[in-house]
Amino acid sequence: MRKWLIMAGAVALAAASSAGSAQAEKLKACWVYVGPIGDFGYSYQHDVGRKQVEKELGDKVETTYIENVAEGPDADRAIERLAREGCKIIFTTSFGFMDSTIKVAKKFPKVKFEHATGYKQAKNVAIYNARFYEGRYVMGEIAAKVSKPGLAGYIVSFPIPEVVMGINSFMLGAQTVNPNFKIKIVWVNSWYDPGKEADAAKVLFGQGADIIVQHTDSTAALQIAEEKGLHGFGQSSDMIKFAAHAQLTANTDNWGDYYVQEVKKVLDGTWKSTNTWGGMAQNMVVLSPFTNMPDDVKKMAEDSVAKIKAGTLLPFAGPITRQDGTVVGEAGKSLPDKDLLSMNWYVKGVDDKLPQ
Amino acid sequence: MLQEIVLTIITASTPLLLAATGELVVERSGVLNLGVEGMMVIGAVTGFAVAFATGSLLLGTLAAMTGGILLALLFGLLTLTFIANQVATGLALTLLGLGLSGLIGESFVGQPGARLPKLDIPGVSDIPFIGPILFGQDAIVYLSFALVATVSYALFRTRIGLIIRAVGDNHASAHILGYRVIPVRYLCVMFGGACAGLAGGYLSLAYTPQWIENMTAGRGWIALALVVFASWVPVRVLVGAYLFGTVTILGFALQGFGIGIPAQVLSSLPYLVTILALVVISGNRVLMRANTPACLGQAFVPDR
Numbered sequence: 205m206r207k208w209l210i211m212a213g214a215v216a217l218a219a220a221s222s223a224g225s226a227q228a229e230k231l232k233a234c235w236v237y238v239g240p241i242g243d244f245g246y247s248y249q250h251d252v253g254r255k256q257v258e259k260e261l262g263d264k265v266e267t268t269y270i271e272n273v274a275e276g277p278d279a280d281r282a283i284e285r286l287a288r289e290g291c292k293i294i295f296t297t298s299f300g301f302m303d304s305t306i307k308v309a310k311k312f313p314k315v316k317f318e319h320a321t322g323y324k325q326a327k328n329v330a331i332y333n334a335r336f337y338e339g340r341y342v343m344g345e346i347a348a349k350v351s352k353p354g355l356a357g358y359i360v361s362f363p364i365p366e367v368v369m370g371i372n373s374f375m376l377g378a379q380t381v382n383p384n385f386k387i388k389i390v391w392v393n394s395w396y397d398p399g400k401e402a403d404a405a406k407v408l409f410g411q412g413a414d415i416i417v418q419h420t421d422s423t424a425a426l427q428i429a430e431e432k433g434l435h436g437f438g439q440s441s442d443m444i445k446f447a448a449h450a451q452l453t454a455n456t457d458n459w460g461d462y463y464v465q466e467v468k469k470v471l472d473g474t475w476k477s478t479n480t481w482g483g484m485a486q487n488m489v490v491l492s493p494f495t496n497m498p499d500d501v502k503k504m505a506e507d508s509v510a511k512i513k514a515g516t517l518l519p520f521a522g523p524i525t526r527q528d529g530t531v532v533g534e535a536g537k538s539l540p541d542k543d544l545l546s547m548n549w550y551v552k553g554v555d556d557k558l559p560q
Numbered sequence: 561m562l563q564e565i566v567l568t569i570i571t572a573s574t575p576l577l578l579a580a581t582g583e584l585v586v587e588r589s590g591v592l593n594l595g596v597e598g599m600m601v602i603g604a605v606t607g608f609a610v611a612f613a614t615g616s617l618l619l620g621t622l623a624a625m626t627g628g629i630l631l632a633l634l635f636g637l638l639t640l641t642f643i644a645n646q647v648a649t650g651l652a653l654t655l656l657g658l659g660l661s662g663l664i665g666e667s668f669v670g671q672p673g674a675r676l677p678k679l680d681i682p683g684v685s686d687i688p689f690i691g692p693i694l695f696g697q698d699a700i701v702y703l704s705f706a707l708v709a710t711v712s713y714a715l716f717r718t719r720i721g722l723i724i725r726a727v728g729d730n731h732a733s734a735h736i737l738g739y740r741v742i743p744v745r746y747l748c749v750m751f752g753g754a755c756a757g758l759a760g761g762y763l764s765l766a767y768t769p770q771w772i773e774n775m776t777a778g779r780g781w782i783a784l785a786l787v788v789f790a791s792w793v794p795v796r797v798l799v800g801a802y803l804f805g806t807v808t809i810l811g812f813a814l815q816g817f818g819i820g821i822p823a824q825v826l827s828s829l830p831y832l833v834t835i836l837a838l839v840v841i842s843g844n845r846v847l848m849r850a851n852t853p854a855c856l857g858q859a860f861v862p863d864r
Contacts, residue, residue, distance in 0.1 A: 240662055240773035242669040357816070390815045391823035397777040398768040399575075400808070403568050407812040410564030422775075424768040427672070446672045446770065559823050 238298035245421030256460030275300025335483030339455035344377025357408025573805030582755020594650025597780025598657020603760025628757020728853035789838035
């Protein structure tokens with residue numbers, strides 16, 4: 205419904221602006237979101253990025269977005285409409301938009317496309333993603349320091365490589381501090397169901413965990429931590445307002461700098477199809493301020509962030525022992541990106557069976 | 561730990577119970593309103609908005625009910641006065657509710673809200689296990705039980721209940737007997753709206769005190785299904801809602817214990833177990849047929 209209202213508004217605006225289109229032409233940059241911008245999580249953060257483009261590039265650009273776009277044929281239509289409406293660069297921000305983006309991009313060779321978190325590139329389709337696992341490694345170190353029983357509860361959505369990578373990175377970080385650190389994993393089979401996330405958090409706290417880690421989008425679990433006087437980590441956006449005494453840090457997505465850079469390139473005519481997988485060094489993954497922890501833990505976390513930025517600390521540096529006992533990776537070198545992007549195994553120390 | 565699990569079950573089951581009980585009354589009067597999810601999500605946003613603006617959780621709770629009633633009135637106007645198709649209108653109501661709530665709630669995203677206070681009787685609420693469970697809930701939880709009891713009593717032991725059921729079972733006869741079918745249905749639809757709105761308010765004021773879009777996450781649909789599987793009997797709705805809540809939470813607990821049942825199986829269990837249990841309870845076909853409101857979903861147009 206809301207989508208339609210916004211579209212109706214966009215059409216009205218387009219009609220109004222075409223009447224006086226004698227002024228300098230603005231570059232039209234457009235976004236497609238999988239969720240509502242009101243999720244205060246994934247889509248919200250992309251929209252924060254869009255607003256940064258508007259703010260920094262001012263009247264050189266005009267931006268629009270369509271939210272709540274279902275993956276599949278609906279996405280084809282949404283992307284194609286934006287291309288027809290004169291968008292010069294279109295960001296499609298969900299993994300499931302991959303094929304739709306490629307399909308529409310073929311029909312509109314002059315329009316630039318940017319697809320997030322996928323792996324299919326084309327002449328006019330760039331891809332970008334963030335190394336969220338870097339943040340999770342530091343979170344693991346913090347958790348192992350702060351947790352009294354050495355046990356964290358981990359709330360997760362779906363067993364895709366992105367999520368598994370996060371669990372492993374968290375564990376590897378935690379094991380550097382406490383080799384016997386344990387996690388309890390609960391799959392809620394949803395990215396976004398505040399009720400279930402809160403329930404899972406309560407159950408995990410009930411089972412003895414004193415820290416909650418989540419790879420789901422809402423603030424519900426942190427609110428429970430706040431209520432119980434325990435701790436947790438924010439996801440996607442800084443959730444400190446919801447958990448002033450509970451949030452240790454939040455693993456936030458910062459797409460704005462990248463978006464500004466890419467839109468600028470289109471303005472200058474220097475845009476090329478690229479494959480960007482940026483992390484803390486590129487400022488795409490940002491840990492929000494370290495709070496509610498002793499100074500020595502804070503210092504350790506800050507040091508780790510600095511080392512990751514400098515490239516001297518690689519979360520997935522070999523050799524890594526897998527849950528089944530096999531060892532992968534070369535000493536001093538990170539696992540190759542393609543292995544990370546298809547990760548479907550746990551590291552040693554995780555007491556869960558990976559749903560297949 | 562058991563205490564934590566039971567407490568979690570109660571909060572998980574309450575919104576389902578509230579919304580389903582309201583819908584049960586609506587359906588007993590012969591109206592099928594599929595817009596429960598929409599009314600619920602509107603209740604969640606209006607409740608949060610008013611509580612946030614005024615700082616009063618009581619006003620927030622009342623606003624949640626009002627939001628649900630307003631949307632229900634729209635449904636009543638379309639289906640009872642203008643005789644629009646109930647199924648289509650109900651579905652549209654859900655879409656409208658989801659869209660409208662996003663629009664209303666835009667400025668409330670990312671704002672933490674206050675949680676509805678829990679009853680705290682010194683001494684009694686501190687009794688281990690029983691204390692927090694029986695005497696440590698928030699007002700809406702107690703209200704939900706009172707609601708089931710009241711609805712059950714009113715439907716089967718009072719004249720009002722008799723009229724509602726008469727209207728739902730045979731609107732033509734009820735009309736001839738002099739009962740005003742349309743006003744009765746309007747009131748029932750509004751009651752359903754208030755309950756769904758309250759269920760939504762429970763989500764945004766007590767369950768997870770915040771507003772985010774689509775926060776009902778399909779609970780309205782589960783409530784709708786519960787009514788049918790409970791064969792329109794309030795006490796069975798209670799059983800169904802708590803069974804659903806229990807199996808959901810036990811699923812999480814089992815995962816936490818690391819029992820090797822795949823997570824996907826555990827998360828589908830609440831649906832399977834609830835349907836199975838309620839089908840077994842309502843296995844008596846004669847009773848089932850006797851309970852189904854005969855005029856469910858049929859429009860009523862008086863001859864004169």
